[in-house]
Amino acid sequence: MNEIIISILRSGTPLIYVTLAGVIAQRAGVWNLGLEGLMIIGACATILGIMLTKSVGAAILIAILACVLASVLLWFVIDRLKANPIIAGLGLTGLGIGGTALAVQSIFGSQATVTAPFGIPKLGPAFGSYGVLSVAVAAMPFVVFAMWVVLRRTRFGLRLAACGEHPFAARSVGANPSRMRLAALAIGGVLCAIGGAELAAGSLQFFAQGMTAGRGFMAFAAVIFGAAHPVGATFAALFFAIVGALGIRAQLTFGDRIPHDLLQALPYLATVFGVWLSGKLRGGAKAASSFAELRDQ
Amino acid sequence: MSNSPQSALECRNVTVKFGDVTALSEVSASFAPGQIHAVVGQNGAGKTTFARVAAGLVQPTLGAVNVMGRDIRTGQVSESRAAGVELVHQSFALPPSFTVAETMEFGATGKGGIYSRKGLAEKWRAHLAGLDVQTDLNRRIRDLPIETQQGIEIARALVTDARVLILDEPTAVLSPAGIDMLFARVRRLKERGVTVILILHKIREVLGIADTVTVLRGGRKVEGPLPVAEVSGERLANLIVGEAVAKTLDRHDRDALVGTKAPAHEDTDQPVPAAGPAILSMKAVSTRPDSGGIALDGIDLEIRPGEIVGIAGVEGNGQKTLVRAISALADLEGGSINLAGQDVTRQPLAVRRRIGLRIIPFERNVEGLSLTSSLWQNWSARELLQGSLLKSIRPAAIRDACDRALKAWSVHYNNAGQRAGSLSGGNAQKVILAREIDPDAKLIIAAQPTRGLDIGATAFVWQALRQARDRGAAILLISSDLDELFDISDRVVVMLSGRLNGEFHAPFDIGLVGAAMTGAAAGASA
Numbered sequence: 076m077n078e079i080i081i082s083i084l085r086s087g088t089p090l091i092y093v094t095l096a097g098v099i100a101q102r103a104g105v106w107n108l109g110l111e112g113l114m115i116i117g118a119c120a121t122i123l124g125i126m127l128t129k130s131v132g133a134a135i136l137i138a139i140l141a142c143v144l145a146s147v148l149l150w151f152v153i154d155r156l157k158a159n160p161i162i163a164g165l166g167l168t169g170l171g172i173g174g175t176a177l178a179v180q181s182i183f184g185s186q187a188t189v190t191a192p193f194g195i196p197k198l199g200p201a202f203g204s205y206g207v208l209s210v211a212v213a214a215m216p217f218v219v220f221a222m223w224v225v226l227r228r229t230r231f232g233l234r235l236a237a238c239g240e241h242p243f244a245a246r247s248v249g250a251n252p253s254r255m256r257l258a259a260l261a262i263g264g265v266l267c268a269i270g271g272a273e274l275a276a277g278s279l280q281f282f283a284q285g286m287t288a289g290r291g292f293m294a295f296a297a298v299i300f301g302a303a304h305p306v307g308a309t310f311a312a313l314f315f316a317i318v319g320a321l322g323i324r325a326q327l328t329f330g331d332r333i334p335h336d337l338l339q340a341l342p343y344l345a346t347v348f349g350v351w352l353s354g355k356l357r358g359g360a361k362a363a364s365s366f367a368e369l370r371d372q
Numbered sequence: 373m374s375n376s377p378q379s380a381l382e383c384r385n386v387t388v389k390f391g392d393v394t395a396l397s398e399v400s401a402s403f404a405p406g407q408i409h410a411v412v413g414q415n416g417a418g419k420t421t422f423a424r425v426a427a428g429l430v431q432p433t434l435g436a437v438n439v440m441g442r443d444i445r446t447g448q449v450s451e452s453r454a455a456g457v458e459l460v461h462q463s464f465a466l467p468p469s470f471t472v473a474e475t476m477e478f479g480a481t482g483k484g485g486i487y488s489r490k491g492l493a494e495k496w497r498a499h500l501a502g503l504d505v506q507t508d509l510n511r512r513i514r515d516l517p518i519e520t521q522q523g524i525e526i527a528r529a530l531v532t533d534a535r536v537l538i539l540d541e542p543t544a545v546l547s548p549a550g551i552d553m554l555f556a557r558v559r560r561l562k563e564r565g566v567t568v569i570l571i572l573h574k575i576r577e578v579l580g581i582a583d584t585v586t587v588l589r590g591g592r593k594v595e596g597p598l599p600v601a602e603v604s605g606e607r608l609a610n611l612i613v614g615e616a617v618a619k620t621l622d623r624h625d626r627d628a629l630v631g632t633k634a635p636a637h638e639d640t641d642q643p644v645p646a647a648g649p650a651i652l653s654m655k656a657v658s659t660r661p662d663s664g665g666i667a668l669d670g671i672d673l674e675i676r677p678g679e680i681v682g683i684a685g686v687e688g689n690g691q692k693t694l695v696r697a698i699s700a701l702a703d704l705e706g707g708s709i710n711l712a713g714q715d716v717t718r719q720p721l722a723v724r725r726r727i728g729l730r731i732i733p734f735e736r737n738v739e740g741l742s743l744t745s746s747l748w749q750n751w752s753a754r755e756l757l758q759g760s761l762l763k764s765i766r767p768a769a770i771r772d773a774c775d776r777a778l779k780a781w782s783v784h785y786n787n788a789g790q791r792a793g794s795l796s797g798g799n800a801q802k803v804i805l806a807r808e809i810d811p812d813a814k815l816i817i818a819a820q821p822t823r824g825l826d827i828g829a830t831a832f833v834w835q836a837l838r839q840a841r842d843r844g845a846a847i848l849l850i851s852s853d854l855d856e857l858f859d860i861s862d863r864v865v866v867m868l869s870g871r872l873n874g875e876f877h878a879p880f881d882i883g884l885v886g887a888a889m890t891g892a893a894a895g896a897s898a
Contacts, residue, residue, distance in 0.1 A: 228486050233478035237467045244465035246429060248479035248528075249450035 077204045079320055085278045087316030088212045089114070090294055092270030094312040095222050096263035097298035098305050102226060103259035104239030104252070108164030109149050111291025112171025113264060117142050117271020119175035122282035123182070125191040131276070135195075138268040145171070146264030150257045168291065176284045188283040194276035209277040211269060218266075222305040235259060270294075293346050300349040311349060318345040377441030380405035380567035381426060381457065381536045386435035388421050395421040396432070397591045403536075403584070405440075408562055409569045409597055410582035412612055414629075414827045416797075417588040419571045420462065423538045426569075427459035428452035440535060453481070456535030462544060464525040468514035472500070472507055472524055480531045503527045504557065518688060519550045526557065530566075537561060538569040543577055545852065547686045548886030555581045574631025574855070575605050575612070587611045605632045613827055621831060628859035629827050649713060650674040651728075651815045651846035657697055657707035664702065665692045669870040671707070675815065675846040680837060682861030683850040685889055690870035691850050692734060695819050698848075699731055700724060712814050726758055728814025732804055732821045734850075736797070740804045743793030747785060747803060748774040750792045754807050781806040782832075798829025805833065809840050816840055819850045834860050854882060 093114050100107035120141040124134025145167060152163045179189055195209040202208070226232040237245040238252040245252050274290070275282050293315055301308025322341035325333070379402040388396040396418045403409045413419050424430040426437060431447025438444070439455035466475055476496040477487065487495070493509040500507065505523035513521060522542060529537060539558075543551045558568050558581060572578050578585050579600060585608065586596030595611050609630045610618050618626060626632075652675040659668045668690055675681050683691055696702035698709065700721040708717045711727045721729075733739035741750050748767070751774045756765065771788045778785060783802045785795060792800060801821065809816060818837060822830040837860060841847050851857050857864055857880075864876045866888040874888035 224486055228488070230477055230480065230484040233470070233474055237470070237478050240469060241465060241467040243461075244467050245478075246449060247427070247459065247461065247465045249428075249448075249453055 079324060081205065081208060082323065083313070083316050083320045084208055084212050086319055087313050088215050088277065089270040089274035090290055090297070090312045090316055091215055091219065091309050092211075092266050092273065093291055093294040094297040094301075094308050095219065095305060096266035096270070097295050098222070098301070098303050098308045099226065099235070099259045099266075100256075100263050101298050101303040102232075102236050102239050103256045104242065105153065105256055105260065106160055106164065107149075107260070107263060108161055108292075108295060109145070109167030109171070110164075110263075110267060110294050111287055111289065112168035113142050113145055113267035114271045114274065114291045114294075115171045115175050115285070115287045116145055117268035118275035118286060119178060119271075119282050120268070121272035121276050122189055122191045122280075123178070125193065125276065126189070129192075131193070131195055134276075135268065135272050138272050139265050142268035142271070143261050143264035146260040146267075147257070150260045154253050154256055172285060172287075175282070179282065179284065186284060188281045190281040191276060192280075194278075194280040195272065207278070209273060211273040211277055218269075219305060219309050226305050289343065293342065296346040296350050300353045302353065314349065315342050315345055318342050377405065379403055379438070380440060381569065382438040383422070383426065384436045384438065386422070386425055386432045386437070388418075388425060388430060389433045394591055396425070398435075399588070399591075399593045401586050401593060401597060403567060403569060403597060405535075405567050406562065406565055407567060407583040408558060408581055409567070410578040410585045410600070411569060411571045411588065411596075412573055412575070412578055412585060412608070413588035414573065414612060415824050415830075416590075416826045417612075418591040419573075419588055420540055421591075422588065423459055423540045423569075423571055426452065426457055426536075426538060428457070429459070453532060456533065458529035458532070458534040458537050460522070460525050460529050460537065460539045460542060462541040464521050466513045466521060466525060466528070468512070470513055471510050472496070472513070472516075473509040475513060475524060475528055476500070476531055479528050482532075499531065500524075500527050503530065504560075518545050518686060519547075519553070522546070522550075522554065523557070530561075534566060536567045536569065538571070540571045541573065542570065543572060543574065545687055547889040548854070548882060549890045550686070551577070573612075575608050576631050578608065579605060589614055617828060621827075624859055625831055625834065628855040629830060631855050648677050650676050650710070651712055652698070652848070653710040654698075655708050655710075657709060658705040659693055659697055660703040660705050662702065664696060666690045666870045667705075668693050668697055668702075671697075671870075671872055673865065673872065675848060677814075677844045677846050678841055679862045680841050680847040680849055680860055682857035682864040683848065683867055684854060684857050684864050684885055685852075685867035687852050689867045691819070691867055693870065694867070695731070695734070695817055695850065698724075698815075698817060699729065722758065725754070728812055730754075730808040730810075730813040730816045732801075732808050732816065732818045734819040736800055736804065736824075737793075741792040741800055744791060746789045747778065747792055747795075748788040750803060751777060751788075751807050754810075777806045778803065781836075798825045798832070801825060801829060801833060805836050809836055809845075811843075813840065813845050815846045815848065817848045817850070820852070821849070822851070822853075822856060830856075854885065858882075 093110050097107050097110050117138045120138035121134050124137035125131060128134060149163055149167050152158045153160045180186055183189060195211055198206045198208050198210060198213055200206045226235065234245060234250045235255050238250060238255040242252040274287065294312060297308050297311035297315060300311035319342035322338045326335050326338045382402040384400050386396055386399045399422060411419055411422065421430060425432050425446065428447060428449040428451055436443055437446050439457055442455065444455045445451045470478065473492040473496050476499065477492055496509060503523065503526065505527050507516065507520050542554055546554060558570065561568055570582060582600050584597035585600050585603060587594045589612065609626060609632055612630050613626060652673065654671050654673045657668055657671040661667045666689065671694065683694065685691060693702055697704065700719065704717065708715060710716065711724055711729060714727060716724050716727065737743055748771045752770045774788045781802045783799050783806065785799065792803065795803065821833050825833065837847055837849065849857065849861060864880060864885060865872050866874045866885060868889065868891050873891060876885055
């Protein structure tokens with residue numbers, strides 16, 4: 076039992092961090108389809124940072140810097156250049172996947188995986204069999220709670236939601252929707268960096284091309300499934316992780332009878348099911364925001 | 373205020389340009405503290421722009437704004453709010469998913485911190501009660517009736533210590549009883565020392581509530597602030613319309629356009645009551661609930677050739693669903709719809725249009741026209757969509773026909789290839805009229821056909837509807853403006869919560885119709 080919980084937490088934690096980044100963007104009125112790109116930039120920057128600085132703290136700072144810069148770029152393209160947010164987000168994803176591959180290629184001259192000498196510190200033997208998990212896993216519930224407080228229990232959170240839902244109303248009380256979106260995307264950048272760092276340096280210690288494998292999009296699905304509520308979306312992400320872990324378990328048990336490709340596809344099928352279910356239950360995403368609204372009035 | 377300043381709000385030479393369009397031109401006005409001021413003018417006169425400049429939402433091209441004797445930085449909402457100016461928008465600016473308490477909090481200034489749901493409701497309960505807004509603080513905005521939403525928007529504007537409260541056309545969405553409640557609320561604010569600026573467009577409302585009146589026309593100030601006691605309704609009407617236009621208008625139309633007195637419809641040339649079989653006959657029509665608005669509940673409605681039937685009611689009582697039901701866009705749960713003698717209950721819109729259904733829709737710029745398509749494409753849509761999909765078309769011929777039609781309807785445009793979005797509201801509506809009012813039209817649904825139009829364009833639309841009626845078409849007119857309904861309808865039916873609540877014949881009694889709108893006297897009928 077412990078094993079399966081550990082595997083759920085391992086695969087779920089990066090997903091949850093990135094989901095929270097999607098939640099805050101969604102509430103501010105931005106459909107952030109750049110999550111996949113931001114996550115892989117975070118993963119790559121963490122591993123390269125560890126190799127460069129020999130310090131995990133400095134590596135994560137570098138990852139945060141890279142992801143925040145990429146997020147600000149996304150904001151600039153959407154908000155200042157008035158580009159379509161969906162296309163700009165997909166562009167950022169392409170930039171992340173391609174850019175990290177290019178970086179690895181040009182630094183190491185090969186497309187092989189890059190292995191770091193060490194990763195994010197583990198919890199240690201004091202936590203028994205859970206000691207193999209990284210500190211980022213332990214920090215995750217606190218981050219979720221903090222996001223819930225900020226988004227659902229402060230005036231900042233209300234104004235952020237107003238910017239997403241009714242920018243003109245937000246402007247009428249003196250809020251600046253454009254600046255709010257910048258703040259939301261920048262905070263999202265920090266969260267994506269941590270998610271990417273946990274993916275590459277939490278239980279693993281390497282970066283491989285395309286290693287996010289659609290997790291950013293799965294996080295986005297969790298945002299929709301969870302109605303852009305920080306706790307709801309966290310549980311949606313956790314649900315996807317559970318399905319994934321059970322899929323691996325099932326492969327070990329009935330791998331001989333059921334094609335293992337099908338079992339591997341389970342999390343993705345669960346994602347489709349989740350988005351369908353959320354549409355069924357609520358008639359669509361809550362913080363939905365058309366482009367016209369994003370442009371105010 | 374220890375040394376009370378001369379004016380609570382003063383604008384000096386305010387000019388606002390949006391691109392080539394001048395919305396306000398050198399407007400200077402000074403509003404004395406502690407009074408109720410009215411700003412009037414027809415649509416497009418610049419009233420809303422004026423309000424938004426004062427609230428800091430619009431940056432004027434030139435000019436200064438002075439609050440309580442102090443010049444403020446223009447174009448900054450936070451600056452205007454800090455000086456004590458608050459604005460209540462015409463279509464309320466409240467995020468629909470917010471609860472009442474959240475709506476109060478998100479606009480508040482001062483200490484915030486982390487709140488609890490309960491604490492937030494506690495914090496704002498007294499504030500709302502003090503303004504006589506009765507509602508559960510944990511209900512969401514989207515679930516509240518329009519009158520309550522307006523109360524909440526006013527309460528939202530007063531979360532800070534507002535000295536000047538501007539209300540942008542607050543009466544446009546209210547029933548007569550709702551207007552009385554609003555005015556009582558405004559008078560109480562005056563007693564509390566708040567300077568209130570009401571943007572209105574009905575003269576009888578101005579005379580009923582305001583201390584002074586300022587008239588805008590075409591982005592310029594024509595007069596004011598004048599003490600209301602010194603100005604007659606007649607003079608005010610001419611100031612709003614402009615002497616030149618006033619001469620061209622029929623007296624009843626002019627009175628309806630500016631709302632001089634309680635409307636009644638005293639047409640002397642009343643046509644003979646319509647005869648012949650009904651063009652539209654709805655029997656016990658109910659619709660399935662959907663996201664498009666309140667469902668219809670057993671609607672029985674007949675319209676005969678040569679009559680205009682007006683639908684009165686506070687917005688959101690099923691008017692949109694009624695239009696969707698007649699145009700086959702809502703799922704019927706029961707009942708039948710007959711169009712010109714044919715049962716069309718299960719027929720799609722294309723069939724209904726072929727029979728002679730025409731629609732001037734609610735949203736001119738969304739449902740009525742494709743703003744990014746050319747005028748000839750918009751104009752020709754009616755006939756093209758009726759024809760076979762594979763029929764070849766000759767754009768040159770259509771453009772010529774379109775040119776002739778638009779000229780006949782006196783649309784001002786450059787060429788038939790220009791985008792529909794480049795026309796003004798009045799001209800855009802004329803393009804829709806040119807498309808929807810043709811000799812084959814049997815039933816014309818006109819949904820808010822004059823919303824946002826200036827007086828000339830409004831009179832034009834009325835004339836077009838009357839001519840269509842005189843030709844024998846049946847017309848269903850939906851409007852939230854009772855003056856408009858009473859002036860041109862032969863019969864008025866009131867909608868309330870998806871049902872018909874009473875039918876009225878000319879001369880109309882605004883008291884009875886108003887009561888039916890709010891359900892005060894169920895089953896009222898004249």
